[in-house]
Amino acid sequence: MNKVKKIGVLTSGGDSPGMNAAIRAVVRSAIDFEMDIVGIRRGYNGLINGDAVVLDSRSVSDIIQRGGTFLYTARCMEFMNPEGRQLGLEMAQKLGLDGLVVIGGDGSFRGAEKLSELGMPTVGIPGTIDNDIVCTEYSIGFDTACNIALEAVDRLRDTALSHEKCSLIEVMGRYAGHLALQVGVAAGATAVLVPEKVSDIEKDICEKIREGRSSGKTHYIVIVAEGYKDKIDDIAKLIETQTDISTRVTVLGHIQRGGSPTVMDRVIAARMGYRAVDLLRKGIGNRIVAIKNNEVVDYNINEALCMKKSIDLELCEICKSIAK
Ligand SMILES: Nc1ncnc2c1ncn2[C@@H]1O[C@H](COP(=O)(O)OP(=O)(O)O)[C@@H](O)[C@H]1O
Ligand SMILES: O=P(O)(O)OC[C@H]1O[C@](O)(COP(=O)(O)O)[C@@H](O)[C@@H]1O
Ligand SMILES: [Mg+2]
Numbered sequence: 001m002n003k004v005k006k007i008g009v010l011t012s013g014g015d016s017p018g019m020n021a022a023i024r025a026v027v028r029s030a031i032d033f034e035m036d037i038v039g040i041r042r043g044y045n046g047l048i049n050g051d052a053v054v055l056d057s058r059s060v061s062d063i064i065q066r067g068g069t070f071l072y073t074a075r076c077m078e079f080m081n082p083e084g085r086q087l088g089l090e091m092a093q094k095l096g097l098d099g100l101v102v103i104g105g106d107g108s109f110r111g112a113e114k115l116s117e118l119g120m121p122t123v124g125i126p127g128t129i130d131n132d133i134v135c136t137e138y139s140i141g142f143d144t145a146c147n148i149a150l151e152a153v154d155r156l157r158d159t160a161l162s163h164e165k166c167s168l169i170e171v172m173g174r175y176a177g178h179l180a181l182q183v184g185v186a187a188g189a190t191a192v193l194v195p196e197k198v199s200d201i202e203k204d205i206c207e208k209i210r211e212g213r214s215s216g217k218t219h220y221i222v223i224v225a226e227g228y229k230d231k232i233d234d235i236a237k238l239i240e241t242q243t244d245i246s247t248r249v250t251v252l253g254h255i256q257r258g259g260s261p262t263v264m265d266r267v268i269a270a271r272m273g274y275r276a277v278d279l280l281r282k283g284i285g286n287r288i289v290a291i292k293n294n295e296v297v298d299y300n301i302n303e304a305l306c307m308k309k310s311i312d313l314e315l316c317e318i319c320k321s322i323a324k
Helices: 019-032 043-049 082-094 106-117 142-163 178-187 201-214 232-243 253-257 263-281 301-306 313-322
Strands: 006-011 036-040 052-055 099-104 122-126 166-171 191-193 220-225 247-251 287-292 295-300
Touching (some): 006 043, 019 036, 036 043, 043 082, 043 106, 099 106, 106 122, 142 178, 142 220, 142 263, 166 178, 178 220, 178 313, 191 201, 191 313, 201 220, 287 301, 295 301
Parallel strands (some): 006 099, 166 220
Antiparallel strands (some): 036 052
16 A cells, blocks of 8 residues: 655756756656656745645656756745744645655755655755765766857857967856866866866966967867856966966856756656655655666765765866876
């Protein structure tokens, strides 16, 4: 006898491509396990306000290929305090929920953990372009964001080459440099600046530009993570003064968060969505679904949030070594 009869799903924090594919997987798996499923709109705000819609198989048709999240997402200050969370719990109970799937980032999972503590079994699915969730090798949206940013950098290279300039491109990632490093390596950047590692602008960039110039190189690409300690405009000015090359700065911004999810993001969304529902139907909550060695695993939320994750230092070295 299945005691878990009805679950909810919401998206929270910054949107990421593949969130829709994850919602679809959650909805369809829940229906397959003979559970009712409700979509909570606008993150924890919707949970507090009861902004809920009953979902069926057709409600999630034609969304697998779309970026963003059709349930809308939000950042909810009220949920940061106990009173707001109590209201959220009471609304979840009023809606008759036996469990909740939260698709979002580390902040959303802190909220999910507290909801679990209050007695509502909650499972988190990592969805953020930053790939900064420590317990998982991969979060939904990262691959798509990398590809979108890469396409933009490839275009900027055309102009940098034609005008013999140094193009500095700022990519997102909040306090993490995963996105910057992947894009930098894939774009063949002269240098990548990430928050996890202090770089020496003179040695790591200016010297490389002078060396490149003496071997006939005429244009340069520098990728800067938004969380890097120095402002991109200041770095550009310094490079210009030290090397006499003309620089241009481009901040990619939200363009990186939109667009149709890649194969990788859709498939991982399907695998994680299925696992989240499978846990809840067994009455298991307070978990985060994650990827470890390409397998889907799950962790206790508190333990997961205490884990440490560092930037791929070997890839940083490779990037440095092959940039000539
Ligand atoms: N410590 C916390 N306790 C409870 N809820 C939290 C906490 N941190 C974040 N949240 C909730 O999760 C939402 C999203 O968090 P945020 O850090 O903005 O994005 P992300 O989940 O993508 O990391 C917040 O607006 C808030 O509603
Ligand atoms: O869209 P906003 O509110 O300006 O937030 C920007 C932040 O959101 C992100 O795009 C995604 O971060 P989260 O997944 O933690 O929400 C970060 O890379 C960036 O720092
Ligand atoms: Mg986050």
